[in-house]
Amino acid sequence: MTVSLLWQQRVGFQRDWIWRGWQTRYTYLRPTGSPAVGNSSPLILLHGFGTSIGHWRNNLDVFAEHHPVYALDMLGFGASQKAPATYNISLWVEQVYDFWKTFIGTPTILIGNSIGSLVCLAAAVAHPDMVKGIIMLSLPDPSAREEAVPAMLRPVIAAVENLVASGPVLKTVFYFVRRPGIVRRWAGIAYANPAAVTDELVDILTGPAQDRGSAAAFCAILKAMINPKFGPSVKNVLQSLKIPMLLIWGRQDRMIPPGFARQFSQYNSDLKVVELDNAGHCPHDECPDEVNPIILKWIDSSFGNGFNEQGTKTQLFPTY
Numbered sequence: 001m002t003v004s005l006l007w008q009q010r011v012g013f014q015r016d017w018i019w020r021g022w023q024t025r026y027t028y029l030r031p032t033g034s035p036a037v038g039n040s041s042p043l044i045l046l047h048g049f050g051t052s053i054g055h056w057r058n059n060l061d062v063f064a065e066h067h068p069v070y071a072l073d074m075l076g077f078g079a080s081q082k083a084p085a086t087y088n089i090s091l092w093v094e095q096v097y098d099f100w101k102t103f104i105g106t107p108t109i110l111i112g113n114s115i116g117s118l119v120c121l122a123a124a125v126a127h128p129d130m131v132k133g134i135i136m137l138s139l140p141d142p143s144a145r146e147e148a149v150p151a152m153l154r155p156v157i158a159a160v161e162n163l164v165a166s167g168p169v170l171k172t173v174f175y176f177v178r179r180p181g182i183v184r185r186w187a188g189i190a191y192a193n194p195a196a197v198t199d200e201l202v203d204i205l206t207g208p209a210q211d212r213g214s215a216a217a218f219c220a221i222l223k224a225m226i227n228p229k230f231g232p233s234v235k236n237v238l239q240s241l242k243i244p245m246l247l248i249w250g251r252q253d254r255m256i257p258p259g260f261a262r263q264f265s266q267y268n269s270d271l272k273v274v275e276l277d278n279a280g281h282c283p284h285d286e287c288p289d290e291v292n293p294i295i296l297k298w299i300d301s302s303f304g305n306g307f308n309e310q311g312t313k314t315q316l317f318p319t320y
Contacts, residue, residue, distance in 0.1 A: 007200050010057045011071070012064070014079070017102070019095055025079035026072045026099065027053050029064035041109050041132060041303055044096065045071040048114030048138075048282065049221075052078025054204035055113070058288035066296060067109075072099060074119070076221055082213035087224045089115075089142075089231035093123045100130045107132035109299060113282055114138050114255070117247075118231045125237050133244040133302055135295055138256055138281050139264065141234040142227075174218045178209035192252035192280040193287075201285070238267035244302040245271045248291060250279030272298065 008014075012029035031040065043063055047055045053071045063069045073080040074092045085091060096119060100108060110120040110131055117136035124131040177186065183205050187197045208214060224230050238245075245268065249261040258275060265273045274294060276283050284291045 007054045007057045007204060010061065011053050012060055012069070014053065016079075017099065019075070019098060022075060022081045022083045022085070024073060024075060024081065024095065025053065026070060026103075027060070028103075029060055029069045031064060031066065031068055032061075033065045040067045041299065042068040042070065042104050042106060043109050043111055044100065044104075045069065046074065046092075046096065046110065046112040046116030046119050047071075047077065048112075048116050049225075050077070050205060051113075051282075052204060052208060054078070055282070055285055057204075059284050059292055062288070062292045063296070067299075068104075070099075070103070072096065074116070076217040078208050079211075082208075082211050082217035084213070084216065085220070087217075087221045088227075088229070089118055089122050090126075092119045093126050096123055097127045097130055100127075109133045109135065109303075111135040111295065112137065113284060114140060118142075118234075121234065121237050121241075122232050124241055124243060125232070128243075131243065133246075133299070135246045135248070135298070137248045137284050137291070138250070138253055139234060139247060139260065140231075140256055141260065142225075142229070142231045143233040143235070144260070174209075174215045178206060178214075180206050189254050190281040191286050192250060192278055196286045234264060235267050238264060238271060241268060242270065244298075246295070246298045246302075247271055247273045248283055248294065249273065249275050250281060250283045250286070251275050251277050252279060253281045255281040 012027040014025060014027045017024050017026055045056050045059070047053065052073045056071050060069055060071060072095070075081065075083055075085060075095055076087055096110070108130055110123060110133075112118070112120040112134070114137070117139040120131075120134040120136055121139070124134050177183070180202050184197055184202050187201060187205065188194060191197050209218075247261055247264060249258050251258050261273050261275060265271055276287065276290060279287050279290075
């Protein structure tokens with residue numbers, strides 16, 4: 001994919017919105033297709049840990065050819081305030097829900113990557129009036145580690161984690177890992193294709209780390225993430241949902257094992273799983289030319305008539 005515009009010019013109309021007294025950032029793209037597109041389902045895009053609206057720069061305009069599209073910087077990330085909040089999945093769910101009530105108000109499809117996927121899942125249970133379907137790109141499960149660790153070892157592991165997660169240690173780690181060279185190496189683990197780790201991506205990941213309060217927010221979020229109660233059990237949530245769901249997973253994901261995708265598919269027959277070759281933890285950014293059509297065709301098949309503009313039946317997923 002060849003692009004010439006800066007990423008800030010490819011993410012729509014960025015605006016600030018005050019939520020619970022905190023400044024947050026969102027963006028919006030109006031549908032650019034035929035008049036009928038204006039009646040299509042709105043989309044809300046939610047990023048993963050350490051990223052932001054900019055991580056959707058290769059997806060937003062493509063989706064906006066067919067749908068009204070919104071993307072949020074969740075509190076503590078991106079250009080949103082690095083607030084002294086109690087961070088967990090429930091906090092971000094409420095941010096998304098209040099945003100939806102303020103700006104949208106009609107049933108919406110949520111699309112998330114990593115932690116953003118977990119927010120989508122939790123939001124679908126907490127606010128069924130908001131969510132008509134969800135699309136997840138890699139999906140963490142806070143309860144999985146707790147289940148995998150023997151009960152007798154949990155107190156020992158918790159003690160070690162609490163030591164490592166102390167404020168002074170985490171702040172030292174933060175000032176080290178926010179350096180562009182370290183961020184580039186970390187992204188190289190998350191991505192299967194080294195060529196996808198561009199200077200632009202590093203800029204997107206490192207910019208917010210210079211904001212006021214970023215070190216404190218980083219520490220608070222990481223400390224929250226090691227708590228099994230950071231988010232809901234994926235198994236329990238999936239078993240309770242009765243909406244269309246799509247889960248996309250890169251087979252070279254080194255952050256969360258792809259085997260989880262097959263495990264999750266056993267919990268709900270409404271969950272469609274697509275695994276991609278040569279893709280890591282962020283397939284929407286690493287291979288958008290594959291992911292964008294898959295998402296749009298799934299939406300059309302699940303909520304539209306399943307036909308393209310020429311009147312022929314669309315193929316939902318390509319053969320790999």
